[in-house]
Amino acid sequence: MTHDNPSRLFTPGPTRVAKPVREVMAEPLIHHRTDEFRDKVQQVTTGLQEVIRTQQPVVLLTSSGTGAMEAALSNVAKPGEKVLITAGGKFGRRWQELAAAYGLDPVVVEAKWGEPVAPSEVQSALSSAGPVKVVFTTHTETSTGVLQDVAAIAEVAKAAGAVVVVDAISSLCAQDFKMDEWGVDVVIGGSQKGFGVPPGLSFVALSEAATRRAERPGFPSYYFSLARGLKAVEKWNTAYSPAIPQVLAMAVSLAMIQEEGLGNVIRRHQHNAQAVRAAATALGLELFASSPCNATTVVQPAEGKAGDIIRTMELSYGLKIAGGQAHLSGKICRLGHLGFYHETDIYTLISALEGTLTELDINPSPGRGMESALESFQADRAVSDA
């Protein structure tokens, strides 16, 4: 059913792909060792530099975001080094699993799922742990909908002399990110989130300190060698055959972002997220995240109802939302509004949610969600216009 209607993917990622982005993927294939393709690589990497606010080089990898996380960890951390991981959800845990795969024994600063890690706790852990070389953290935790204060985490980590690696896969375009200003050393992103491009392409931006580490990796590294990637991107190449359609799609997506203006894109995400939260609350759904992000709204319905809501959203309305992961499976619903979503799409989401809750007799209050979303949009516009 979702296949027939492009507007119906409301998952935290992959996110909906806009028509012009899809269309470029269907064009006759161009070869990647050509000036035409190198122009695209240049457009994409410089576009990404604008989105993450950096002057540093950006390496493109053909992999999911997890591949880019592994590239960062295996190229930047070294065997036997002390590293620190912040974890409060499935993607924080992914850093832990990656560290374990590489035999690292990380200091883990954990937050309860649904809450962000406090920068002060990171600071305490850093001072008691002895010299920590690398800090791995997550900007927005897709599994819980939490936004973490990576600027503050980076500040305490830099003060302790650590290199800072940020998984920003699900935050870029939805939240402000200032790599250079915040002193972040490695930023990881993927095509299938805020950029509204299908999965298949990821990227890693590296500071000079991170580059020095990547030039002498301590773990085996070939396909994910960032030194190789940096050398390739100097000439707007990729080290290996890239996912060409996704590169072309990223160029279109970044042009759309440039046209709208990055500030407006982030503002639109905030505008939409506020309305979704207002509507969900009005419909009696508890918000799961104590510091919610602009990308995904996570709601916690009454015990045992999450699965029914997800199924009904799909069967009755053709809208695909996501459930919980790990121990949150069956306990939460995740409503994605990351990427090219506009007010009309949010109304589509809210009206389907209202219909679903009414159908399932879960606090039925038809109209209340739409009313709250509308009020939120209007109030937000009034603030913007003021």
Added chain:
Amino acid sequence: MTHDNPSRLFTPGPTRVAKPVREVMAEPLIHHRTDEFRDKVQQVTTGLQEVIRTQQPVVLLTSSGTGAMEAALSNVAKPGEKVLITAGGKFGRRWQELAAAYGLDPVVVEAKWGEPVAPSEVQSALSSAGPVKVVFTTHTETSTGVLQDVAAIAEVAKAAGAVVVVDAISSLCAQDFKMDEWGVDVVIGGSQKGFGVPPGLSFVALSEAATRRAERPGFPSYYFSLARGLKAVEKWNTAYSPAIPQVLAMAVSLAMIQEEGLGNVIRRHQHNAQAVRAAATALGLELFASSPCNATTVVQPAEGKAGDIIRTMELSYGLKIAGGQAHLSGKICRLGHLGFYHETDIYTLISALEGTLTELDINPSPGRGMESALESFQADRAVSDA
């Protein structure tokens, strides 16, 4: 220029993408954690099993073929083990580079570039080297156009008790491959060669012996963990967010192959390759490979002329062919005819080559290439009809 005409990519890979394959990539994105997508994974993995003639499971990875090579090496070989590599071109050398990245010290059986490695030499090396655990080889060496006798190499390797890993990235669909019958343990392929799908997806098929090794990998492995991949594919899943458009495209491509019949597809590649070789020879171009494959024809023009030919093919005719790699740069031309190419396409290639050689005054003999291609096609049809 290539961008406007889908028929003009004659590189060894990426290869041309047929219209129905391209079109499915432009459809509204479906989510990968759905029955609809799992159906596609099932279609693709079972279709691949037919192409490589195996009953063994096939793991899909979002990466280029090199990523799948690294997955095979890092999951199947173990630290300190003796391994053997056959090398006679850039992709044999890639096995060497990968082994070096993992600190392995391989026995290398080398052939002169343009010639295949003799199975008897592999046998000798295996008996003098002591117990070799894994043999890495290449089916068709894209850099030289050479076809290697992997059935015979596998036979001697199995006899010596080694696990056999074959890079079949550029051979599948163009050459017969019989994984189970030949006793091959690991087969590596990619989307962008014989399947005529853009780059971004690779795959690894594993025998039971290879699976047992992959279940206890000796090197760090996470994104490329084949144990994880095998577990995912049991339920027609992928371990991480896959390159969804390429998976859908592979399903279309494999359906096209099934419709044509795998035997006919391989036969068509042979039919085309014979004609290209006949025409090139008639045009005075020396064939570089002593045992040429059906995927790519490599010709060696007079000293210093290869670059002129490649440029003129593109500028005057809009056809993209490839040059040499490593020390063959500027010395050879590689004409790709792997994937969905038919007689008309071969005529396009040959006529442009004739025009180019005439324009450059390199053995000008207008008509001779076309005449030879036509004769080759007719003779081959006569054999088929007999």
